[in-house]
Amino acid sequence: NAGVTQTPKFQVLKTGQSMTLQCAQDMNHEYMSWYRQDPGMGLRLIHYSVGAGITDQGEVPNGYNVSRSTTEDFPLRLLSAAPSQTSVYFCASSLGVSSGNTIYFGEGSWLTVV
Amino acid sequence: GENVEQHPSTLSVQEGDSAVIKCTYSDSASNYFPWYKQELGKRPQLIIDIRSNVGEKKDQRIAVTLNKTAKHFSLHITETQPEDSAVYFCAASQSNDMRFGAGTRLTVKP
Numbered sequence: 001n002a003g004v005t006q007t008p009k010f011q012v013l014k015t016g017q018s019m020t021l022q023c024a025q026d027m028n029h030e031y032m033s034w035y036r037q038d039p040g041m042g043l044r045l046i047h048y049s050v051g052a053g054i055t056d057q058g059e060v061p062n063g064y065n066v067s068r069s070t071t072e073d074f075p076l077r078l079l080s081a082a083p084s085q086t087s088v089y090f091c092a093s094s095l096g097v098s099s100g101n102t103i104y105f106g107e108g109s110w111l112t113v114v
Numbered sequence: 115g116e117n118v119e120q121h122p123s124t125l126s127v128q129e130g131d132s133a134v135i136k137c138t139y140s141d142s143a144s145n146y147f148p149w150y151k152q153e154l155g156k157r158p159q160l161i162i163d164i165r166s167n168v169g170e171k172k173d174q175r176i177a178v179t180l181n182k183t184a185k186h187f188s189l190h191i192t193e194t195q196p197e198d199s200a201v202y203f204c205a206a207s208q209s210n211d212m213r214f215g216a217g218t219r220l221t222v223k224p
Contacts, residue, residue: 042216097210100146100165105157
């Protein structure tokens with residue numbers, strides 16, 4: 001199993017550009033989520049999904065869109081990048097957080113918006 | 115939503131000493147409390163977790179305690195080693211919305 005795979009690993013964007021961070025998992029997990037990590041602020045939940053066709057907002061959803069058309073994939077879209085979105089983004093998956101299952105993280109995507 | 119506070123933000127100990135990191139949470143319905151370790155430039159990885167029906171859990175040099183009445187839980191690392199140096203995150207959830215603390219940077223001095 002590859003686990004949780006994120007691409008790209010590094011990206012530089014100009015303000016106003018849009019892009020998609022890709023995330024895929026091969027563990028047949030129903031739950032997938034996106035977090036951003038900023039210095040001194042820990043991991044903050046952006047969006048999550050409990051299955052194909054179902055998405056929900058987390059703590060900091062503004063400026064981001066998600067969709068879940070398949071169990072395996074959960075892309076994160078930045079609609080119009082802003083410098084405040086410079087961060088490290090982690091995709092994660094689990095059999096189910098509400099039932100106390102482990103969350104597995106991808107390797108992270110370092111995004112810089114200039 | 116759930117709010118998790120973590121203390122201290124930095125912790126420095128001598129090799130062989132114990133380290134304790136504490137977290138408080140706001141939602142009394144939270145029932146799952148994992149701890150993650152993140153080494154520099156790497157992904158967070160689960161090191162131990164505890165569920166609300168248990169007060170304490172141990173795994174070799176690592177233990178977690180939970181006080182549901184006071185809504186706080188702690189990570190205890192005994193006989194610390196230089197390889198324990200990392201950032202540690204606590205988290206809490208009662209649904210699919212898991213919230214993390216801000217992290218503790220632990221440094222173990224040889």
